[in-house]
Amino acid sequence: MNFKPLGDVPPHYTSGSVETVWRVPYGERAADARDWAEERGIRPSVEDAFRTALLLVDCQNTFCLPGFELFVGGRSGRGAVEDNDRLCTFIYRNLHSITEIIPTMDTHTAQQIFHPMFWVDEGGGHPIGGETVITPDDVEQGTWRVNPTVEAWFGGRIDLSAYALHYVRRLARDGKYPLMIWPYHAMLGGIGHALVSAVEEAVFFHSIARVRQARFELKGNHALTENYSVLRPDVMEDAGGHPVGDRNSPLVDHLMTFDAVIVAGQAKSHCVAWTVEDLRTEFEARKPSMTAKVCLLEDCTSPVVVPGVIDFTGEAEKAFGRFADAGMRRVRSTEPMDRWEVPV
Numbered sequence: 001m002n003f004k005p006l007g008d009v010p011p012h013y014t015s016g017s018v019e020t021v022w023r024v025p026y027g028e029r030a031a032d033a034r035d036w037a038e039e040r041g042i043r044p045s046v047e048d049a050f051r052t053a054l055l056l057v058d059c060q061n062t063f064c065l066p067g068f069e070l071f072v073g074g075r076s077g078r079g080a081v082e083d084n085d086r087l088c089t090f091i092y093r094n095l096h097s098i099t100e101i102i103p104t105m106d107t108h109t110a111q112q113i114f115h116p117m118f119w120v121d122e123g124g125g126h127p128i129g130g131e132t133v134i135t136p137d138d139v140e141q142g143t144w145r146v147n148p149t150v151e152a153w154f155g156g157r158i159d160l161s162a163y164a165l166h167y168v169r170r171l172a173r174d175g176k177y178p179l180m181i182w183p184y185h186a187m188l189g190g191i192g193h194a195l196v197s198a199v200e201e202a203v204f205f206h207s208i209a210r211v212r213q214a215r216f217e218l219k220g221n222h223a224l225t226e227n228y229s230v231l232r233p234d235v236m237e238d239a240g241g242h243p244v245g246d247r248n249s250p251l252v253d254h255l256m257t258f259d260a261v262i263v264a265g266q267a268k269s270h271c272v273a274w275t276v277e278d279l280r281t282e283f284e285a286r287k288p289s290m291t292a293k294v295c296l297l298e299d300c301t302s303p304v305v306v307p308g309v310i311d312f313t314g315e316a317e318k319a320f321g322r323f324a325d326a327g328m329r330r331v332r333s334t335e336p337m338d339r340w341e342v343p344v
Contacts, residue, residue: 006093006336037095042210053261057263057266066081067226069185100214109187113179113224113225131309208305231278235252263295264300283312296331297333299332
């Protein structure tokens with residue numbers, strides 16, 4: 001391994017900055033990053049002998065700021081805020097060891113299968129986002145059905161009622177979470193869709209200091225499937241076998257060019273867990289040695305917990321246990337990276 005000793009944190013970063021939305025001063029921060037790199041001998045990433053990717057899953061306002069649509073508070077109630085403070089500190093202290101940062105961006109519009117508008121009950125009422133789970137029995141019995149107005153908007157391109165039943169059945173068959181109706185969130189063009197300002201600033205700072213463009217990956221914009229994983233939609237085809245969405249094979253190909261892949265972000269029980277699960281499947285099928293090169297930043301991710309409604313902490317822990325059993329590293333951001341024992 002060529003991980004280097006921990007560096008320090010630039011003076012512009014303060015832990016309180018992870019809780020609010022603000023404009024990154026790009027020109028000022030670019031100058032700071034160039035000076036920082038020159039003063040500390042931080043070389044351009046193209047010179048890295050040991051190449052490390054940092055995969056940041058959905059570090060967006062919608063999931064990470066209190067008061068936004070799907071704040072991931074975990075059991076502490078402060079989960080994503082505290083995670084992002086540690087994450088920003090980790091990025092700054094390890095600028096010289098992180099070759100590339102790859103942020104994923106959950107990306108949604110109003111008329112999607114997991115949003116309230118898509119469904120109605122017998123009285124025409126919509127399900128409650130964040131509280132309603134729709135099962136195969138619910139669809140079969142007519143408790144919830146596709147909104148006729150949404151179906152008309154699709155213009156007969158697909159039999160949505162038949163597809164909806166197929167969809168919830170396929171989730172159950174494949175061992176996925178049942179269909180949860182979420183509040184409108186990560187809306188394309190909205191503030192919630194953007195990266196947390198402090199995280200964006202850290203990613204930008206890295207891009208300048210290491211002369212390396214961050215690779216942004218959009219996911220979740222298909223109307224007819226959830227897309228917790230950045231590598232594939234939850235349901236890949238309709239009842240007739242026609243494709244619904246594609247695998248993100250280019251990203252897998254890209255990740256396989258690195259010597260280590262570090263994963264952090266939100267939420268541990270959902271988008272992080274399913275992304276890592278798909279990463280494990282892809283690596284084991286194509287290059288098994290890559291599995292042991294995956295490092296999970298456990299103190300930079302939290303599970304979905306809705307007090308009094310649902311708690312996914314147990315599911316998240318079981319998933320991370322499976323990943324560790326498969327050979328992945330469960331690590332902490334405060335540990336020097338050279339102690340992670342990533343195989344060469």
